[in-house]
Each structure stands twice: as C-alpha cells, then as structure tokens.
Amino acid sequence: MTKVAADRIEAQQDGLRFGDPIGCRYHWIAPDAVDAYGDIVRRVGSGVEAAAEAFERTASLSEDVFSGAAADMLRTRAGHRHEESVGVRDDLRGLGRAINAYSDVLRRHRDGLEQLRAYAVSAGLTVRDHRIWPPIETLPNDAPQKEADAWERDWKAYQHCFDAKIELRGARRAATRELIKALADHAGVHPDEDGAGAVAAHRRRVEFGELRREAAEEAIEAVQAGDAASTARHTVEVLKRREQAALGDLEELVLADRPPAEIQAQAEKVAALHRELTGARAEAREAEAVAEREQARANRAARDLDAAEEARPRVVAQPADLRGRLG
Missing domain, CATH: 1.20.1260 (Ferritin)
Structure with missing residues (x-):
C-alpha cells in the first residue's frame, strides 16, 4: 500500500487538519x-x-x-x-x-x-x-x-x-x-484588560472589570448629583431675584398710597415667594450634601481602581471595634 505523499500542514485550528473534509x-x-x-x-x-x-x-x-x-x-x-x-x-x-x-x-x-x-x-x-x-x-x-x-x-x-x-x-x-x-x-x-488580573479585597477577589464598572457608576452618580445641586442653586437664585422684585413692587405700592387690598395682595405674593425660597434653600442644602457624598464615593472608587492597576494594596477603611478593645 502507498501512503499519501502530500506533506501534512501544521494548520490545526478548531480541529481542522489536513485530510479532513x-x-x-x-x-x-x-x-x-x-x-x-x-x-x-x-x-x-x-x-x-x-x-x-x-x-x-x-x-x-x-x-x-x-x-x-x-x-x-x-x-x-x-x-x-x-x-x-x-x-x-x-x-x-x-x-x-x-x-x-x-x-x-x-x-x-x-x-x-x-x-x-x-x-x-x-x-x-x-x-x-x-x-x-x-x-x-x-x-x-x-x-x-x-x-x-x-x-x-x-x-x-x-x-x-x-x-x-x-x-x-x-x-x-x-x-x-x-x-x-x-x-x-x-x-x-x-x-482583555478586564481579565488581566485581580486584586484582593474583603477576603475575596475583585476583577479589574468590576472595579472599572464601579468607578464608572460612581462617577455617573456624582455627575448627576452635581447637576441636581447646580439646578437647586439656580432655583434659589431665581427665587431670590423674584422675591426682591416683589418686595420692590410692594414698596412702590406703599409709597404710592395704593388701595389696601392691592397692597395686601402684593404682600401675600411676597410671603408666598419667601416660603418657596425657604423650601428651595433647604432642598439646595440637601442636594449639596448628596453631591458631596457622591463625589467622595466617586473619588474613592477612582483611587481603588488606580491602586489596583498599579498593583498597590487596596486599603478599605472599617470602623474600629472600641468596645472589644476597651472590654
């Protein structure tokens, strides 16, 4: 019997070899x-x-x-x-x-x-x-x-x-x-980069891909919180201008000795704007606090990612157990 004289090709990919269909x-x-x-x-x-x-x-x-x-x-x-x-x-x-x-x-x-x-x-x-x-x-x-x-x-x-x-x-x-x-x-x-390695945290392994997603999510939340705080500050500024304008109109009505009913209506408008401004200031303070917290979380997530990519140990802050230490 005569064997195949053709040279075998080293092209084995996905199981395909010379001589296969x-x-x-x-x-x-x-x-x-x-x-x-x-x-x-x-x-x-x-x-x-x-x-x-x-x-x-x-x-x-x-x-x-x-x-x-x-x-x-x-x-x-x-x-x-x-x-x-x-x-x-x-x-x-x-x-x-x-x-x-x-x-x-x-x-x-x-x-x-x-x-x-x-x-x-x-x-x-x-x-x-x-x-x-x-x-x-x-x-x-x-x-x-x-x-x-x-x-x-x-x-x-x-x-x-x-x-x-x-x-x-x-x-x-x-x-x-x-x-x-x-x-x-x-x-x-x-x-290919996300699967390149992992870092230890909380007695488990965190992949780089997970850290990147976490940093991206925290960054988006920080931006959204910052936009909300900016909008709240803008609302406060607008209400302040409207209140000042209403107060000016009220002063002009009083100086012009306008009818009491007209002056009373303008005074109620000023009071309503003041209440709205007070509420807007409270919401702005809350939005500012949320924005600061979200920015801090975003910064922490970014630091964790940087530390992981540079192969530095990841520091995780935990509250000290003073009760156990002091007995």
Whole structure:
C-alpha cells in the first residue's frame, strides 16, 4: 500500500487538519443585514450632529442677546453638552464605518467560499453536504500510472482548497477582532484588560472589570448629583431675584398710597415667594450634601481602581471595634 505523499500542514485550528473534509458553506449573518445596521448607526451619528450644532449655537450666544447669571450657566452647560455630543457623534460614525467594513469582509468570505466550492467541483473533487471531501488516502501498489497521476492531481487540488480555506478563515477572524476592538473602544470596555488580573479585597477577589464598572457608576452618580445641586442653586437664585422684585413692587405700592387690598395682595405674593425660597434653600442644602457624598464615593472608587492597576494594596477603611478593645 502507498501512503499519501502530500506533506501534512501544521494548520490545526478548531480541529481542522489536513485530510479532513473542508466546509464550504456560508452560515454567518447576511452581509447586507450587517451593512444595513452599520448604515443605521451612521445615520444616528448624523442625527447627533444636529444636536451638537444646536448646543454649539447655544454656547456661543452673545451677551447682547442673552445676559445674566442664568445666561452664563446656560452657555456653560451647552458647551459641556456640545463636547459630549461631538464625542458621541464621532464614536457612532467610527462604529458605523467599522460595521460596514466588517460586512465587506463577510461578503468577501461568502464569495470566497462559493469560489472554493466551484473550484473543487471543477477539479473533480467530491463535494457533498457543503463539504469538500479529500481523495482516498492510499492506492494499491499495483495501481496503474494513470490512476496514480489522477490520485496525485486530486491531492494537489485538495491541498489548494485547504490552503484557501485557511486563508479565508484567517482574514475573517482578523476582521472580527478589529470589529470587537472598535466595539470595545466605543463602549469604553476592553475585555482583555478586564481579565488581566485581580486584586484582593474583603477576603475575596475583585476583577479589574468590576472595579472599572464601579468607578464608572460612581462617577455617573456624582455627575448627576452635581447637576441636581447646580439646578437647586439656580432655583434659589431665581427665587431670590423674584422675591426682591416683589418686595420692590410692594414698596412702590406703599409709597404710592395704593388701595389696601392691592397692597395686601402684593404682600401675600411676597410671603408666598419667601416660603418657596425657604423650601428651595433647604432642598439646595440637601442636594449639596448628596453631591458631596457622591463625589467622595466617586473619588474613592477612582483611587481603588488606580491602586489596583498599579498593583498597590487596596486599603478599605472599617470602623474600629472600641468596645472589644476597651472590654
């Protein structure tokens, strides 16, 4: 018996070895569907562009058009929102382009598999169940030369198909890694970094990914609490101006010797504004306290993450057990 003369290829990936049936069926998502989704993401990015332009126009309002403390606060917040929306716009556009590029890769992969199948059929190889089957492994020693030549020709054709399949799969996997990287950059999460190690805390292990999520959540809560406190302070300032204006109107009514009913109505308006201002001040103080607590938590979470990434021990403050120490 004569063994296969073709050299074995060191390309064992996912169990595929030289001499195995070669799959030539495309079973991934349709490239057109991926392309359509990429177009949707890019359209959303274009929609964010309109919001970015609106924030930019608001942030650039001149003092002649809108002035005062409220105007300054509005311009500042619009400037921050403009920066955020521009970042989101760029992320979405980049992600849409990455998805569209991946659809092209899938399209080339599908066409390559079709060409691979067509080549196998034209070369006389057996194609069954969406697989290209290898030739028989051995020939009898007394096989005629014509049969031996055909057998060798079939193995060379199979060799070509195997090499083409490995190349197609390698290109698709490389493109998949690029897409995953683009998704990770957009989401701000990198699984390869999150799984790089862990740190000890409370007699258990905390993964870097968990610390990153914790820091991100605390940061978001701190920003939200800061916005709430800023809004509460703005409300107090507005009510103070309204109360001062109402007091001025009341003084003018008294000096002008207006009817008592009119003066009484204005006095009640001043009293109502004062009560509203008192409540707003209490809410502002509470919002300030919440903002300080949330900011402290965010700072602590950020320090924990920095310490973990720099391989420093994580210090966790716990109340001292004075009762046990003092007996």
